[in-house]
Amino acid sequence: MSKVYNVNLENPSELVLEGKRQRIAGHFANIIEELGLDLTDPSIKDTPARVAKMLVNETCNGLFSEPPVITTFPLDENTSRELVIIENIPFSSLCEHHFQPFIGTATIAYLPNDRVMGLSKGARVLDYFASRPQIQERLTNEVAQYLFKHLNAKGVFIMIHAEHFCMKVRGVKKHNSSTITTAILGEINKTEVLSSIQLARK
Template sequence: MLVHETCSGLFTKPPVITTFPLDKTTSSDLVVIENIPFSSLCEHHFQPFVGTATIAYLPNDRVMGLSKGARVLDYFAARPQIQERLTNEVAAYLYEQLNAKGVFVIIKAEHYCMKVRGVKKHNSATITTASLGEIDKQDVLSSNQLATNLK
């Protein structure tokens, strides 16, 4: 299970990002994919952390297949990890692969190392963000119900 599922990101190649060219009929405005579930493994305590991610990007000349954001998240989450690094890795990989004008990633997760050991604080959540390029964080935060979901 650890090799083939929980830590498979250590032994596999990153996903290929399918993209489609922008044309006159394709919007070049902000794309936001929210509430993407994931699980990972805390590298310090080997306890799971689970949550959701929001991936937003501002296309340059291409848009990605919508499932690819979730695949990138799963790839980087499938290894012993800390949430801060996970957030940055997803943003950096998408920014590079998409040649996007900007990328913004938000991850909200509950850490079992905080729930079942140490301070034992149930229902606490950690929110991390990563922003690269020309993207307005406020545009992302105000899109749909995202601002409400982070409360």
């Protein structure tokens, strides 16, 4: 198969990923052929390589990379120790049952102990655990566990609201249904989190 990427093959981890891309492209070419499509068609001929690149470099990249390092800052006496809520963080992931996307938003809330995190870090953690085949329930839990551990927070609350394309385009074809999952670790008041979000929207 012709190589279509610019990769630095001196880098051992890039070499491993390039091997994965080439093998996945070969497997996906078999699927396309089995479906009876013409792999010589100019529109389709690079599809196996495109799908392989999408899986390895993007939608499943969390399987091949390290979790983000959480930068935290110490709280001094003048800083609030109350709830921190970051809401409506968009994400996309891949349903592991059907390999169809599920997309939505997450709300990350935590009650600090002695440190706070950089505000973008929650989004990076979400993206990391979303970049692999997932189920929404596990994704919610993994984000909660990781933040709880690395923030040394008193409590963490995660809520994910998502639409699953496996529900929209196949099976029951319920286009407007969405799924909400939550995870709570440590001491954090869920009602207080939800009422703060409500108040902020008024």
